[in-house]
Amino acid sequence: MNNKIYIANWKMNITSKEANSFFEKFLSLYQSSHNKEIIFCPSFTTLFSSKKNKLLNNSENIYLGAQNVNNKKSGAHTGEISVSMVKEIGIDYCIVGHSERRSIYNESNQIVNEKLKLLIENKIKPILCIGETLEQRESNDSDKVVLNQLSCCLDGVSPSEIIIAYEPVWAIGSGKNANIDDISNMNKVIKNHMNKLGYIDGQFYILYGGSVNIDNLSTINKASFLDGFLIGGASLRPENFWNIIKI
Numbered sequence: 002m003n004n005k006i007y008i009a010n011w012k013m014n015i016t017s018k019e020a021n022s023f024f025e026k027f028l029s030l031y032q033s034s035h036n037k038e039i040i041f042c043p044s045f046t047t048l049f050s051s052k053k054n055k056l057l058n059n060s061e062n063i064y065l066g067a068q069n070v071n072n073k074k075s076g077a078h079t080g081e082i083s084v085s086m087v088k089e090i091g092i093d094y095c096i097v098g099h100s101e102r103r104s105i106y107n108e109s110n111q112i113v114n115e116k117l118k119l120l121i122e123n124k125i126k127p128i129l130c131i132g133e134t135l136e137q138r139e140s141n142d143s144d145k146v147v148l149n150q151l152s153c154c155l156d157g158v159s160p161s162e163i164i165i166a167y168e169p170v171w172a173i174g175s176g177k178n179a180n181i182d183d184i185s186n187m188n189k190v191i192k193n194h195m196n197k198l199g200y201i202d203g204q205f206y207i208l209y210g211g212s213v214n215i216d217n218l219s220t221i222n223k224a225s226f227l228d229g230f231l232i233g234g235a236s237l238r239p240e241n242f243w244n245i246i247k248i
């Protein structure tokens with residue numbers, strides 16, 4: 002993969018009105034670059050208005066993604082959003098299995114697997130988040146946990162384009178990022194496993210997420226097999242996010 006991917010995961014931040022101001026500022030900073038792809042993942046309500054924004058309409062390398070979808074096609078699931086609903090907006094990507102969904106909303110690998118299958122059926126590219134907790138890392142179980150997440154989430158899924166975001170749970174929003182050797186080692190483990198599952202290189206991309214910011218990006222960028230970044234906090238301001246992309 003020659004292109005670096007930068008994903009902004011806005012989580013439960015940024016209303017439609019705030020997104021308009023964000024995109025206006027971002028557009029004034031943005032210089033198109035053929036080897037960089039940017040994916041904005043706003044909330045569901047902001048997704049809808051973002052689709053009409055000129056930054057997203059006129060820029061070749063900028064895409065929209067949802068942060069989540071339900072694992073069922075339709076039905077009695079009050080408050081939930083289906084794949085066909087986000088597809089109708091015209092998004093290209095969707096995050097699944099984020100650790101906040103796994104820990105706060107008890108999402109299992111089985112549920113993530115169901116979501117993945119529905120997304121692929123609907124031609125939306127999944128951004129699959131995997132990563133170990135601090136406890137699992139301290140008991141040397143990181144590889145085992147990540148491989149199990151990959152195997153279960155991709156069970157019965159025939160290989161097609163997918164983004165894997167390795168996000169150690171303890172690094173998310175904590176200000177502590179994983180070190181370059183740990184990221185390189187994990188990326189290698191992920192790459193080998195994806196190849197074993199039948200994914201060829203170029204069909205899957207490996208991103209790192211967890212407290213990425215302007216100060217640590219250049220160092221993390223040197224990790225092996227790294228195709229980009231999933232960024233939360235540091236993507237909430239247009240200047241910060243652009244400065245990261247620009248490096």
Ligand code: PGA
Pocket residue numbers: 010168172173174175210211212213231232233234235
């Ligand atoms: P963070 O979030 O950059 O704020 O750590 C990353 C994520 O949760 O995807």
